[in-house]
Amino acid sequence: MSGWRGVITSVILLAMLAGVTATMQIRASSDAEDGGSGAEALPDGSSVIHEKPSAVSSNTLVQPETFPVTVRKPSGPPRVATNLKDIHGEAVTVACSTCHSTRSPNLQNKTPHSLDEFHSGMKFTHGTVSCLSCHNAADYDSLQLADGHRVEFTDVMTLCGQCHGPQMKDYEHGVHGGLNGYWDLSRGPQQKNNCVDCHNPHTPQFPKMQPTFKPKDRFLEQSRSEH
Amino acid sequence: MPANARKKRNVAALKHAVRSYPGFLWWGLGQATNGGLGFYVWMTVLTAIALVGANAWAHQVAQGMIVTNMTDHVSWGLYIANFTFGVGLAAGGVMMVIPAYLYDDEEMHKVVIIGEAVAIAAIVMCTLSVLVDLGRPDRFWHLLPVIGRINWPVSMLTWDVIVLNGYLVINLHIVGYLLYMRYLGRKPNPKWYVPFVFLSIIWAISIHTVTAFLYCGLGGRPFWNTALLAPRFLASAFVSGPAFIILVMRILRITTGFAAPPKPARTLIQIIRVAMTINLVMLASELFTLFYTGGAHGESAKYLFFGSHGHYGLVPWIWTAIACNLIGTGLFFMPDALERSNTRIAACILCIVGIWIEKGMGLIIPGFIPSTLHEIVEYTPSLTEWKVTAGIWAFGFLLLTVLLKLITTVFAAEAHKTEIA
Amino acid sequence: MTTDNASPQEPHDGEHLKPLLPILDQHSTRRTLLKTAGAALGLAAFGEALSPLMVIPENVSVDEFLQQHYKELTDEDKKKVFARLEAETKERFGANVTITDAKPIPGVRFAYAINVSKCNGNGKCMEACNKENNHHRGVDQSYIRVLEMTKGSMDMEHGSTTYDHTVPQDDKFYLPVQCQQCDNPPCVSACPIEATWKEDDGIVVVDYNWCIGCRYCEAACPYHARRFNWELPEIPAEEVNPNQGYLSNRIRPQGAMEKCHFCLHRTREGRAPACQEACPTGARVFGDLNDPDSAINYVLKNKRVFVLKEELGTKPSFFYFFD
Structure with a gap:
């Protein structure tokens, strides 16, 4: 009978070993399959053509066989509130040029702090650029690029892109600014924000928010106060 | 007698035996439900508790697992804790089988069937514990081979289902065959049970190893993801199983006068001494790794033993377990424990309680705390969970009682016959 | 009731020690x-x-009880199953819904990336997920959990999901976690009945009508990505999203497991996932890993990318990056 002891012990060990090995092999082979399918190339490169909004000057790009990527266009030149009301009770707003065409700009004003007559109290946290880095002294209803070229308010992204190259590059690749609609342009259109949809040009940092939606986990009833 | 005729006669005898096996079971059921007032009170109380549990479970199925206190953070609780302990109890019976069959311990041979009965009841409890943990028990058939879609061999849970059911079948066969042979007054044919006994030895080890693999194979749960888990499971099973069997033998002696020889219990206590020491050494080395190294991997252990971020839910549990285990082990090492003494009983009870906590609440729950995103959500079983668990234990005891009653009746009848002869 | 069992008063019973061998000597x-x-x-x-x-x-029809695994359903079977589910949704939730079965787009392999520099923890993604995917309104569940992390540490131990103040805090960053759609998913290995599997486009799905609710996958997932239906979800009829997928956002039965499926009922039709559309910071990038010009590949090539718990070998299709 004592011979049994050795036999049994080795059978136990072998059985366990065999079980473990079989499991590992099957897991390994399923890994290999996964890896294989992951590396699979596109059967036909042309079936999915991704379009990039490469130029901001044109807001809607259409290429054959793909749906458009639409960048929301900023509204035109801003209107300035006058605090007056017309006979219908509507607020009276004026174009920038209404005042600026009659007054020559004070080139001494570089920051909002020195604005004591108009625009006083304006918040400005956009680095050290001055007003006329972006606003066009020749025509206040438009903007200007760093090289002095005029650019419309509706094409503000060209202006932003001068300094914010990396963000612009990300944006062009769909990695900045979010999107709505279709990820696959062969199936449907896509809508994107422009810079000033999310960033106030004078205080460009994304605003703070209050979270409004929280999971009501069961355990919170007991321990919300503690953690 | 020509060999041919002998063979014919054997076949006829076998046919007769097979046909009368259901008759034997029916007779056994009748015998197993006979007893005095105490027996009926015991059975009635167990039935009542089992009914309460069944009712609580039915409500749980109807209303959803929301009636438990489990959450997406602690997604397993008391049920799986009990399951883990139950597997240990079932595997522990093998510590009677090994001396009896591998070392030809004659006296152990006489009582080994008790260990097998405990294993059967424990496995049934385990199966029930898993069943009540299912969110959709009505879809249980999905787990069955052929008609279901069993993810074998990749899923450790399928291994567990297979080994647990296999172990149940093997033990039912062994116990059934040996009792039936004794009932018929025939000598059991080794061909029909010895291979299964050896299979059951491998199987007993495998059920607890596979159950440990369920947990330690999960890379996302550092508290479980340790190679020591399976050995620790086995070591603690070889304490709780034999300790439980010693208690059962004592109860049998008191209630039915079934007198087990003194040697098997002594052998079991020697085994417990070794297994418990190994268990404690492994626990200590686990704790050393967790606490000396520190870091996020030790966070569950920190929560378990000392509390973490103001949460101390399991601290009283685990220190109770440690105290029970240490005192129980100490008692087992006293010379008194080798005699039929109260020390022995106290030691058994302490170690069973200690291991129930250590392998149940102390092992399953901290695996989930902190969660995989390191959130701390505590868990205390709900009333429903306690009711269902109590019901499962009651049903297990009910089954064990019937089995033991059957065993003692057959043994007593045989003894009586020997006397007459 | 059962105490009657104890009524037979037979003080001692020497009988049962009598020879019992004659069968059925009761x-x-x-x-x-x-x-x-x-x-x-x-x-x-x-x-x-x-x-x-x-x-x-009462609640489980014979057809539902006998329903086969998703992969074994023929198109004809699916038609019947979906019609039954639509009728049940009408009956239980009072909503008219359409259940579809969007298939993976051949050659497409989805991946997701989150810009950790941009995410400010506002939680709009969770809200969008809750509404899109017909989550239980009672607990405002979603597939996303946003961790508020302490700057200078990637240790989630220092994170919190229960923050309730204006965001972003100066000393914090935010880490939204949802299903990482692993290439080596531990949850799929764990499932004993193949109720969850990885599809050809990389999405790990659950057949809510096959899952038995053992929750082993939930224990196996290292990212807390899985959710269990502890009870039947409650959703007011007018809030039910009628546009439903069988493997995605249809209202889940009680007792089954669920998880993020990259909004496959949308994304397999070319649309962006709900959480991406909802993100006000533009931190979320979604796309096809097999398309070299996709946004997701731009991120992988140009950004400092990491995955969560890389050491576990789960190979996530979900990436995080800094600007």
């Missing part, structure tokens, strides 16, 4: 009678105790 008929009565009573009580289970036949 005891007195009175005892047998009482035992039979006790057994009947016990069975009746057992039936009574289990009576709440009668809701199963």
Whole structure:
């Protein structure tokens, strides 16, 4: 009978070993399959053509066989509130040029702090650029690029892109600014924000928010106060 | 007698035996439900508790697992804790089988069937514990081979289902065959049970190893993801199983006068001494790794033993377990424990309680705390969970009682016959 | 009720030590009678105790009970199953819905990336997920959990999901976690019945009508990505999203597991996932890993990318990056 002891012990060990090995092999082979399918190339490169909004000057790009990527266009030149009301009770707003065409700009004003007559109290946290880095002294209803070229308010992204190259590059690749609609342009259109949809040009940092939606986990009833 | 005729006669005898096996079971059921007032009170109380549990479970199925206190953070609780302990109890019976069959311990041979009965009841409890943990028990058939879609061999849970059911079948066969042979007054044919006994030895080890693999194979749960888990499971099973069997033998002696020889219990206590020491050494080395190294991997252990971020839910549990285990082990090492003494009983009870906590609440729950995103959500079983668990234990005891009653009746009848002869 | 069992008062019973070998040598008929009565009573009580289970036949039709695994359903079967589910949704939730079965787009392999520099923890993604995917309104569940992390540490131990103040805090960053759609998913290996699997486009899905609710996958997932339906979800009829996928956002049954499926009922039709559309910071990038010009590949090539718990070898299709 004592011979049994050795036999049994080795059978136990072998059985366990065999079980473990079989499991590992099957897991390994399923890994290999996964890896294989992951590396699979596109059967036909042309079936999915991704379009990039490469130029901001044109807001809607259409290429054959793909749906458009639409960048929301900023509204035109801003209107300035006058605090007056017309006979219908509507607020009276004026174009920038209404005042600026009659007054020559004070080139001494570089920051909002020195604005004591108009625009006083304006918040400005956009680095050290001055007003006329972006606003066009020749025509206040438009903007200007760093090289002095005029650019419309509706094409503000060209202006932003001068300094914010990396963000612009990300944006062009769909990695900045979010999107709505279709990820696959062969199936449907896509809508994107422009810079000033999310960033106030004078205080460009994304605003703070209050979270409004929280999971009501069961355990919170007991321990919300503690953690 | 020509060999041919002998063979014919054997076949006829076998046919007769097979046909009368259901008759034997029916007779056994009748015998197993006979007893005095105490027996009926015991059975009635167990039935009542089992009914309460069944009712609580039915409500749980109807209303959803929301009636438990489990959450997406602690997604397993008391049920799986009990399951883990139950597997240990079932595997522990093998510590009677090994001396009896591998070392030809004659006296152990006489009582080994008790260990097998405990294993059967424990496995049934385990199966029930898993069943009540299912969110959709009505879809249980999905787990069955052929008609279901069993993810074998990749899923450790399928291994567990297979080994647990296999172990149940093997033990039912062994116990059934040996009792039936004794009932018929025939000598059991080794061909029909010895291979299964050896299979059951491998199987007993495998059920607890596979159950440990369920947990330690999960890379996302550092508290479980340790190679020591399976050995620790086995070591603690070889304490709780034999300790439980010693208690059962004592109860049998008191209630039915079934007198087990003194040697098997002594052998079991020697085994417990070794297994418990190994268990404690492994626990200590686990704790050393967790606490000396520190870091996020030790966070569950920190929560378990000392509390973490103001949460101390399991601290009283685990220190109770440690105290029970240490005192129980100490008692087992006293010379008194080798005699039929109260020390022995106290030691058994302490170690069973200690291991129930250590392998149940102390092992399953901290695996989930902190969660995989390191959130701390505590868990205390709900009333429903306690009711269902109590019901499962009651049903297990009910089954064990019937089995033991059957065993003692057959043994007593045989003894009586020997006397007459 | 069952105390009747104890009524047979037989103080001592030497009888049962008598030779018992003659088969079916039972005891007195009175005892047998009482035992039979006790057994009947016990069975009746057992039936009574289990009576709440009668809701199963009420709620689970024979067709549902016998329904095969998703992969074994023919198109004809699916039609019937979806029609049944639509009718059940109408009956239980009062909403008219359409259940579809969007298939993976050949050659497409989805991946997601989150810009950790941009995410400010506002939680709009969770809200969008909750609405899009017909989550239980009672607990405002979603597939996303946003961790508020302490700057200077990637240790989630220092994170919190229960923050409730204006965001972003200066000393914090935010880490939204949802299903990482692993290439080596531990949850799929864990499932004993193949109720969850990885599809060709990389999305790990669950057949909510096959899952038995053992929650082993939930224990196996290192990212807390799985959610269990502890009860039947409640959703007001007018809030039910009628545009539903069988493997995605249809209202889940009680007792089954669920998880993020990259909004496959949208993304397999080319649309962006709900959480991406909802993100006000533009931190979320979604696309096809197999398309070299996709946004996701731009991120992988140009950004400092990491994955969560890379050491576990789960190979996520979900990436995080800094600007």
